[in-house]
Amino acid sequence: MERSIDVVERERMAKMATPTTSNALLLHLRRRLGDWPLFVLLVAPNLLLLAVFTYWPLVYNAYLSLMQWDLISPSKLFVGLENYRFLLEDSEFREVSRNTVVFTVGTVGGTVVLGLLFALLLDQPLRGIALARGVVFAPYVLSGAAVAVFWVNMLNPRFGVVAEVASWLGTVSPDWLNHPRLAMVAVILVYIWKNVGFTTIVYLAGLQRIPKELYEAATVDGAGMLERFRFVTMPQLGPITLFLVVVSTISSFQAFDLIKVLTDGGPVNATTTLLFYIWEQGFVAFNAGRAAAAAVVLFALLAVISLLQVRIGERRVSYD
Secondary structure: OHHHHHHHHHHHHHHHHOOOHHHHHHHHHHHHHOOHHHHHHHHHHHHHHHHHHHHHHHHHHHHHOOEEOOOOOOOOEEOOOHHHHHHHHOHHHHHHHHHHHHHHHHHHHHHHHHHHHHHHHHOOOOOOHHHHHHHHHHHHHOOHHHHHHHHHHHOOOOOOHHHHHHHHOOOOOOOHHHOOOHHHHHHHHHHHHHHHHHHHHHHHHHHHOOOHHHHHHHHHOOOOHHHHHHHHHHHHOHHHHHHHHHHHHHHHHOOOHHHHHHOOOOOOOOOOOHHHHHHHHHHOOOOHHHHHHHHHHHHHHHHHHHHHHHHHHHHHOOOO
């Protein structure tokens, strides 16, 4: 009797230990999926926000670029690629494209080169260096419109500080913001003044993480200051330089507030860049289709330039 009871009990325990079909399926799915359900649960809110506020506007903008619409009419007229054809044949758009190239090259080159020079200077153990770093970085955190208003008064040819300095030197300050050629120079200089602090701080952080042993070894090998800068500093700052060039390029393409307050795109479109042209077409001329087509061109240019910069960086920049 006791033996039969033991046998029954063991059979019952064996049945409990043996998983049923449903339990086995759940275990199989859990092994196959792993942590994917938790990953999807955590990432889904961010993906939803990106889809609503980033990807959907891109898709809708591409759709608008095929339409003719004045932002008021309840209906949109499909015109296909007419807006793109207009941009290719428009002399004003070609001038705007040239202005954008000049502005981008000037601002990116200026901020990167001056940022590196300032970083090298501010990396020295000098008295008051912390205050100097704060002064260099301060314009970056200011509003672009506020900086532009400040420089409008500085560059005023009648009562501006620049005019006063020019009078002390026995010359006359030109009307920077209303001169067809000097206006772009003024806008580039103001943009560099505002943004060079960010480049300086990033370069400064990169300089402070370069091992001192590399400089000591180069000095022992007889390398001078220029050789140490060329063969130690610049290779070590390669990844940072690539990052700053990419970020500065994207930022320069998006510049609007400085141009709006300083020159309003003038004189005679001399400082109108691609982003400013998009704003004018969309919210001044009320031509949403052309504005959307120009925005697609801007997006494509940024994508191509960023891709080329990254590809070049992968070949020439060492992360070791």
